[in-house]
Amino acid sequence: MSKADKRVDQYRRRFLIRAAGQACGAALLGMGLLTLARQTYGLPATAIRPPGALAEPDFLAACVRCGLCVRDCPYNTLKLSELGDKVTTGTPYFIARNIPCEMCDDIPCVVACPTGALDKELTNIDDARMGLAALVDEENCLNFLGLRCEICYRVCPLINKAITLEAQHNPRTGKHALFIPVVHSDACTGCGKCEHACILPEAAIKVLPTHLAKGAPGQHYRLGWEEKQKAGGSLVAPDKEHEYNLPEGFRYEHEGQGLIKEKESDKTPFGSNPLDTLNQRGNSNE
Amino acid sequence: MSSVLLRPGVDAIAVKGWWSAHQWLLLRRITQVSVLGLFLAGPLFGIWIIKGNIASSLTLEVLPLSDPYLLSQSLFAGHWPETTIVIGALIIAAFYFLVGGRVYCGWVCPINPVTDLAAWIRQRFDIKGGARFPRQSRYWLLAMTFITASISGSLLWEMVNPVTIVYRGLIFGMGMVWLLLLAIFLFDLLLSPRGWCSHLCPMGAFYSLLARYTPLRVSASKREQCNDCMECYAVCPEPQVIPPALKGAEQGIGPVITGINCTNCGRCIDICSKHVFQFSTRFTHTSYQGAI
Numbered sequence: 001m002s003k004a005d006k007r008v009d010q011y012r013r014r015f016l017i018r019a020a021g022q023a024c025g026a027a028l029l030g031m032g033l034l035t036l037a038r039q040t041y042g043l044p045a046t047a048i049r050p051p052g053a054l055a056e057p058d059f060l061a062a063c064v065r066c067g068l069c070v071r072d073c074p075y076n077t078l079k080l081s082e083l084g085d086k087v088t089t090g091t092p093y094f095i096a097r098n099i100p101c102e103m104c105d106d107i108p109c110v111v112a113c114p115t116g117a118l119d120k121e122l123t124n125i126d127d128a129r130m131g132l133a134a135l136v137d138e139e140n141c142l143n144f145l146g147l148r149c150e151i152c153y154r155v156c157p158l159i160n161k162a163i164t165l166e167a168q169h170n171p172r173t174g175k176h177a178l179f180i181p182v183v184h185s186d187a188c189t190g191c192g193k194c195e196h197a198c199i200l201p202e203a204a205i206k207v208l209p210t211h212l213a214k215g216a217p218g219q220h221y222r223l224g225w226e227e228k229q230k231a232g233g234s235l236v237a238p239d240k241e242h243e244y245n246l247p248e249g250f251r252y253e254h255e256g257q258g259l260i261k262e263k264e265s266d267k268t269p270f271g272s273n274p275l276d277t278l279n280q281r282g283n284s285n286e
Numbered sequence: 287m288s289s290v291l292l293r294p295g296v297d298a299i300a301v302k303g304w305w306s307a308h309q310w311l312l313l314r315r316i317t318q319v320s321v322l323g324l325f326l327a328g329p330l331f332g333i334w335i336i337k338g339n340i341a342s343s344l345t346l347e348v349l350p351l352s353d354p355y356l357l358s359q360s361l362f363a364g365h366w367p368e369t370t371i372v373i374g375a376l377i378i379a380a381f382y383f384l385v386g387g388r389v390y391c392g393w394v395c396p397i398n399p400v401t402d403l404a405a406w407i408r409q410r411f412d413i414k415g416g417a418r419f420p421r422q423s424r425y426w427l428l429a430m431t432f433i434t435a436s437i438s439g440s441l442l443w444e445m446v447n448p449v450t451i452v453y454r455g456l457i458f459g460m461g462m463v464w465l466l467l468l469a470i471f472l473f474d475l476l477l478s479p480r481g482w483c484s485h486l487c488p489m490g491a492f493y494s495l496l497a498r499y500t501p502l503r504v505s506a507s508k509r510e511q512c513n514d515c516m517e518c519y520a521v522c523p524e525p526q527v528i529p530p531a532l533k534g535a536e537q538g539i540g541p542v543i544t545g546i547n548c549t550n551c552g553r554c555i556d557i558c559s560k561h562v563f564q565f566s567t568r569f570t571h572t573s574y575q576g577a578i
Binding site for chain 1: 360367370376429437450451455
């Protein structure tokens with residue numbers, strides 16, 4: 001190897017070592033960042049993305065953190081996360097308990113988004129799914145206590161669709177009704193007006209990310225009565241009438257009067273000999 | 287380094303006067319403040335000329351301007367963007383192609399005044415030493431930001447990118463941004479001279495790539511008048527770009543500074559008492575050799 005060759009060789013060595021060093025440094029930093037990101041990317045459950053936001057992982061790929069949605073929000077609902085906040089730095093969100101989404105018809109935040117992080121496909125605000133309201137505290141919700149608060153129901157922009165009141169018997173008083181607010185996921189946009197309006201110091205109804213607020217039945221699970229209706233008849237042929245195990249002279253009407261004594265008789269349902277009754281049971285089980 | 291270089295510019299001020307010896311510096315500061323002012327006029331005074339921030343903005347409700355680096359990250363993260371941001375990014379890329387990619391660094395970036403201040407203090411108080419990263423490090427970091435964007439499927443670098451975080455902070459709320467600014471300032475002041483902007487910042491690296499064929503360039507058009515005072519090297523944030531243009535006459539290299547990392551800041555023009563440098567175009571270059 002000539003002297004010049006050796007010098008070139010040394011130069012090449014030095015170059016390769018330097019390049020390897022820089023590459024390793026950059027890779028180390030990148031790995032640190034990736035680890036950090038995995039720990040910090042979880043969105044707090046109370047932070048809600050603007051309407052039309054892509055699913056969180058896609059959103060973080062699309063949003064360039066420009067704040068144009070924030071600027072065009074007429075109600076100052078949206079905020080950009082500041083450095084140190086629990087939401088990924090610079091991304092838009094709102095806290096329903098502070099300022100809920102007013103569900104503007106023209107959805108200016110979506111129109112303003114230059115990247116598509118807020119999906120332009122969303123043109124009807126009723127189709128937005130920012131999250132899902134859930135009545136999380138049945139112990140303290142006033143309506144569950146039999147009182148008539150129902151502010152969540154009244155303020156709901158989709159009243160009687162997203163939140164309905166279901167009347168139930170009030171077992172405490174025995175003569176009143178409970179009007180239970182029930183959220184329907186097929187209509188709730190997650191705007192958060194219910195959470196904002198809840199009069200309790202800590203809201204009993206909260207908007208949560210849909211995956212937290214909503215359970216999911218097993219995929220194989222079918223509701224018999226729905227399948228029956230779809231099929232137009234019983235799928236378990238033939239639809240057998242339910243047999244009640246009743247004393248002689250009685251019948252039972254499921255939807256109506258309940259237990260009916262068929263003919264007036266001074267006889268009690270039970271014979272004077274207790275063994276008769278026992279035998280009767282045994283017979284009907286055959 | 288001679289003691290003269292602790293206070294570069296003394297000769298220039300004596301020859302040209304203070305204003306003339308600081309004209310590009312002042313213009314640059316005015317530009318930085320004006321651009322920020324345009325963004326702040328909306329939130330502070332309700333004058334909505336520009337909405338958004340440097341990541342992406344809308345001027346006078348029609349003109350979209352977007353950062354091509356952020357768009358690139360988004361593409362690497364796997365998002366297919368809307369046309370608005372693509373148009374905005376193309377406009378910005380075209381602009382910086384014309385005036386010099388790293389004009390972004392010298393004339394707009396909010397980190398520049400901070401690291402300039404650190405460099406100025408280092409010089410004035412003769413703070414020596416510190417870690418020196420290879421200037422190519424920024425390109426490795428640039429690659430890293432794209433690769434990690436791909437792996438994580440998100441704009442990962444935007445979690446820490448001081449440029450966008452500071453700008454957004456100034457317009458939308460600082461949060462803990464002051465800490466980040468302090469960190470960069472101390473890093474440049476005590477750990478690594480001109481460490482961030484001139485060695486590591488991947489955003490600057492990205493913009494430098496737009497400058498390969500930039501028409502607007504500084505030229506050492508009167509390089510024969512150079513008296514080797516070294517003051518241009520002392521103030522230049524990327525001094526490696528100067529020698530080919532300033533000292534390349536014998537090798538037949540033209541006088542235009544063609545290094546893609548020249549930020550067109552014009553400090554060399556200000557500081558030179560011999561009127562060596564001036565803004566020019568690369569077309570006045572007879573032959574060139576790029577330096578990183």
